[in-house]
Amino acid sequence: MKRALSGLVSGITLLVVGCSSSTIDTPPVAPQALQFADSHFHPSNYAYQGVSLKSLLSDYLSASVVRSVVMPLPLQQRWDSFENYQVTDTSGRLYGANYYIGPKADLYYYAFADAMYAREYLQLSAADQGRLDLMITGFNPMDRYGAQHIKRVLLTFPGAFAGIGEFTVHKELVSRKIAGETIRSTATVPLPPDLDKKGTMSLYAQSLADVLKVAEETGLVVTLHNDLYQTEVNYEGTVEDVFPGRTYEAALKHLCSTAPKASVIWAHTGLGRYVKPTSSHLKTVARILDSCPAWVVDISWDLVQENIIHPGPGMPPVNEWIGFFNQYSSRVLWGSDTVMFSKNTLELPDKVVPGQRLTVEQYLALPELLRPLFSRLRPDVAEKISYGNYVRLFDDARRKVRAWEASHAQDDVWDLSGPSAAVR
Numbered sequence: 001m002k003r004a005l006s007g008l009v010s011g012i013t014l015l016v017v018g019c020s021s022s023t024i025d026t027p028p029v030a031p032q033a034l035q036f037a038d039s040h041f042h043p044s045n046y047a048y049q050g051v052s053l054k055s056l057l058s059d060y061l062s063a064s065v066v067r068s069v070v071m072p073l074p075l076q077q078r079w080d081s082f083e084n085y086q087v088t089d090t091s092g093r094l095y096g097a098n099y100y101i102g103p104k105a106d107l108y109y110y111a112f113a114d115a116m117y118a119r120e121y122l123q124l125s126a127a128d129q130g131r132l133d134l135m136i137t138g139f140n141p142m143d144r145y146g147a148q149h150i151k152r153v154l155l156t157f158p159g160a161f162a163g164i165g166e167f168t169v170h171k172e173l174v175s176r177k178i179a180g181e182t183i184r185s186t187a188t189v190p191l192p193p194d195l196d197k198k199g200t201m202s203l204y205a206q207s208l209a210d211v212l213k214v215a216e217e218t219g220l221v222v223t224l225h226n227d228l229y230q231t232e233v234n235y236e237g238t239v240e241d242v243f244p245g246r247t248y249e250a251a252l253k254h255l256c257s258t259a260p261k262a263s264v265i266w267a268h269t270g271l272g273r274y275v276k277p278t279s280s281h282l283k284t285v286a287r288i289l290d291s292c293p294a295w296v297v298d299i300s301w302d303l304v305q306e307n308i309i310h311p312g313p314g315m316p317p318v319n320e321w322i323g324f325f326n327q328y329s330s331r332v333l334w335g336s337d338t339v340m341f342s343k344n345t346l347e348l349p350d351k352v353v354p355g356q357r358l359t360v361e362q363y364l365a366l367p368e369l370l371r372p373l374f375s376r377l378r379p380d381v382a383e384k385i386s387y388g389n390y391v392r393l394f395d396d397a398r399r400k401v402r403a404w405e406a407s408h409a410q411d412d413v414w415d416l417s418g419p420s421a422a423v424r
């Protein structure tokens, strides 16, 4: 759920290093032969600056990326007029804060996103709808009413949605910036074992089990962001503490045990801007996948991909990733983690450069980052990760969700506490 665009696309070398010996003895697949489906894509930013679905289809999806999820970011960055985070561009338009790193003002859940995107999606032709998989994001995953929101969205906009998320549980400074009380301040039962410094989020929350149970019942695919290692980062993006020894492995396994058949995409294998792979990273990810048979991972976000193809000291070498991809070939999805509108940059206290929409060229450069790695995989493995696994997962979800909508068409959205509601 995040990428700072500036400089990333142009600055990344496409060579795969550190892998002079390969475990692969089949001939490399021609890189240009691969098509991509983007399992991790945000059409707008933390201030709903972005791109229409029509423009996304006509301009950005191409012979290279042929299908994509549409995940509005669930969190809006609050524009606080008392905080110096606004800018007037050369044409006189005023902008507020539009990214989570920088401003002190909190983030809040923006439920209107679901209605906004559903309306636009349902106006597309059937062929165009078939190229986009729309996700429900406008709910608070720490709120037990979240599950009802998801059902209300399906019943209000049948035919529109295929999944839930990306939503975030433990994620460096995002967890700390989310508006609302801490679990410590409201709990009347024993505290869960996975609270971070501020303590607003927990993988043991019943509300998350509710969401996964709704996913199990309806067939919606879930995209979950949860860092694998505890990391404390303040609002400015300064890392305060990194705990590579403190993993959320047990908490993630607990969550999947609450709804074992829910189809979940665990984003970035638990990595991120501040959360780097440890030498045992892939072994931990493998244990989680082994415990959670309905879970898959995505390898989205260029910052994460950079650590795969150019591993730093103590990170798993490329060959270990290749071995992991071969072993879990049906359980890995490519994604870009694009945010379509970049952040305003505060260069000086009185100088802010407004963000911009990502260009088509910048977007289409993203699948190229891993193409050299894909050429080192068995052709069938490369095809599954770049495209095939996505199609299997989301086509299956569409069928199940449409069937659920048809069988619940008479449910009363004003009374979801009755027998039709899965969560009570």
Ligand SMILES: [Zn+2]
Pocket (backbone or CB within 6 Å): 001, 002, 040, 042, 166, 337
């Ligand atoms: Zn994302």
